[in-house]
Amino acid sequence: RRAKLLLGVRDDLKLPLSAVAVLKERYLLRDDHGRVAESTGEMMDRVARHVAQAEEAWSPGSAQRWVEAFSRSLRRLEFLPNSPTLMNAGTSLGLLSGCVVLPLEDSLVSIFGTLGHAALLHQAGAGTGYSFSRLRPRGDAVASTGGAASGPVSFLSVFDAAADVLAQGGRRRGASMAVLDVSHPDIVDFVQAKAAGGLEHFNVSVAVSDRFMRAVLRGTGHRLVNPRTGKAVARIDATELFDRICRAAWRSGDPGLLFLDRINQANPLPSSGRIEATNPCGEVPLLPYESCNLASLNLARFISGGQVDFERLRAAVWLAVRFLDDVIDVSRYPIRELERPAHDSRKVGLGVMGLAELLAVLGIPYDSEPAIRLAGRVLAVIEKEAHQASAELAAQRGPFPLYQHSRYAGQGTRPLRNAQLTSIAPTGTISLIAGTTSGIEPMFALSYVRHILGRQLPEVNPHFERLARDRGFWSDQLRAELDRTGMVRQIPHVPPDVRTAFVTALEIPPEWHLKMQAAVQRHVDAAVAKTINLPEQATAADIRAIYLAAWQARVKGITVYRYGARPGQVLTLADPG
Ligand code: CDP
Known part of the structure; x- marks a missing residue:
């Protein structure tokens, strides 16, 4: 089969023009002279070859079979991994994960140590998320200098400035998420930070508790607490703060809200700590130094005879879960701190793209009950199969090391290989490559x-x-x-x-x-x-x-x-x- 030549790229996958333009600019390997050195299909083969290496550890001699299986499915655009996997597999930048959460403790060593780590992660194309909630508020005491602290919002601008400098060299600008707890004394400054201009590399979200939301509904007071001392420093009107949040979101889209109580009810590893942040687009709540590899099934490829082809979808879920589990083992982490957590919980995020295309092709309006029902059904199937596939992997490869400490232990279900399996990413670029609508x-x-x-x-x-x-x-x-x-x-x-x-x-x-x-x-x-x-x-x-x-x-x-x-x-x- 002859590949067609588009923008000087051999496009054996017959992708849309905009997809080829993006791949050429940022994804396809280049030779020493800077010339594009692979076709679009060869990019998929490179990814498949690299990821399937992990199979050798479990069954020597089996990798080739998986190279073929992964490659076939990727070439058919049935599922695609997140951009860092497509870009970095088989290259010297070995990081394959799309998202990482990093810690920020209330010390300069922690703040600037994390800033350095973020630089390396952004260079590799990963997005980073942080909770700024532990940093002491602006004007608070600094013991070592006798001066006044500059507060989370000013450190946030430092992180943004660093991201700005880095964005000029990298292939993909790693986005970031900043979270601040609604009880932090600097919350008002934080809420208005983006609407005031700047912070281009950040999405910002306010972490709200159920208690705060109830106070908003009842029109009662809300306490602001200094995280350094644990003492309440002010009591403000919850409704007034909530209205400020909404006005800022009206102006700029930020801040969003993060419902931390809900997130922590679903935290698979409560004994490892309370989750305080997510990756940049919010689809993966993580503990500090945890990372997540994402992949998305292209729902538009699973239609036959005017219906969802659940049989083929199930098979693709199993293949994609295996692929993601392998990614964890062949990914190289640019900072040592990421290695252990990645292997301890083995979190992955399998999601979807092309939901809107699927609905349109089936003639179902997105804003209708049948669409909501079908989406729920499709995701229920994916979730169930992903868990079964992970349990099957656990039987062969062992459960994730923290399994006994997870909320799954003692539930009478089969152990899992992965503490988390599904997540709906925005698929901003991979949906463009696949030529379908993004995410859901x-x-x-x-x-x-x-x-x-x-x-x-x-x-x-x-x-x-x-x-x-x-x-x-x-x-x-x-x-x-x-x-x-x-x-x-x-x-x-x-x-x-x-x-x-x-x-x-x-x-x-x-x-x-x-x-x-x-x-x-x-x-x-x-x-x-x-x-x-x-x-x-x-x-x-x-x-x-x-x-x-x-x-x-x-x-x-x-x-x-x-x-x-x-x-x-x-x-x-x-x-x-
Ligand atoms: O389509 P693609 O794999 O490029 O990414 P996505 O699904 O739009 O985004 C998935 C995750 O990648 C986001 O939630 C971020 O964590 C990260 N990301 C990033 O850091 N920088 C970007 N420019 C886009 C995404």
Whole structure:
């Protein structure tokens, strides 16, 4: 089979133009002269070969069989690992994990030690998350100098400045997450930190407790506590603080909320500590120095005869779990501190992409009960099979070393190889490579401009275009109307079933976004990366309502984005005028 040549790249996988552009720029190996040295399919082979090496330790001589199995599935785009695995497998940058959480204790040694570690991790393309909650507040005493502490927000700017410098050299700018507990005395500064400008490399989230959320609903007081002394330093109105959070989120999309009580109820290893932070996009709550390898099943590849092909999906789950378990063993950690925790709990995160494409192809509107039910069912199957696959691996390779201390022990179930199995990543780049919709997000628009690597690529949703051509309603006029609004719900000459099935993010009421997130979360071990999209004219009260509803829906965190709130969106409508 001859590979087609696209942008000078041998593209044997027949990927979309924007995918080839990204792969060429950042993923494909280059030779000493800087020339691209592998085809798109060879990239998948490189990843498969590298990861399958782990198989030799369990069954000498078996690796080749797994190279073939992994490679076949990757080449078919049935699942893809997170970007660092695609970029770094088989190279000198051996880190394959997408996300890491690092500790921040209340000392300069800890803060700047972690800053140094973060630099190495970002260089390898991993994202980092931190809780700033243990740092003493601004103005607090510093014993060694007799001076006043500068507080979490100023250290946060140092981390951001460092990320800025690093971003210029790396292939992928590792994003970061900063979390601050809602009881920290500097919480108001933190809440407003992003809206004030800067902190481009950070997502920020406020860690809220159930107690705080109840105080918001009752309109009662909330205590701010100095983490150094454990003493309450102020009592403020919970509702007022919550409204500040919502107003800041209205302006910039940040802060999001992290529901730490919910996260810790699901913590598989409570004896190892309370979880205080997540990775940058929120889908993986982790303890300090834990890391996580992600992979996502491309749901659009599991449709046969107008239905989800559960048989093939199950087989792919087993293969992907094995792949992820192998990744842990062949990943090389740029800092020693990551090694032990990775092997002790063996957390991985198998998720999905292409949910919206699956729904559209099956003719099911995203904002409908059948869509919520189908998504829940698909994730329930993935979760069940992933756990069975992990139990099977545990029978062959042994359970994860901390198994006896985990909340699974003594439950009468078979031991697991991995303390955590599923997680819904945003799949920002890998969905682009696979040519499908990202994570569990609805389609952004049916016609849009992708701002990528300094280029502006106009795109029309390929499924919509194909369907419109097949059913004979594609026209230049339709294309022009699509470019104008990005949506089809209000275009009269498009058949009604197509109009409802191809619904886009901004047409979907926020409560349906949340319903989808909650339905999926019920069948996911870790968390779900999801953005609740709001139209430009949404108000702070709308955000307040959705933040409260999110807590009540028992999701682990919530992120909103009001269209246009930030300059430099990745996707914009083709012709906003
Ligand atoms: O699609 P891809 O594998 O590139 O990544 P993703 O699914 O969009 O993001 C998965 C995780 O990778 C995020 O939650 C972050 O932890 C990390 N990430 C990052 O550090 N920097 C980015 N620019 C994108 C993602």
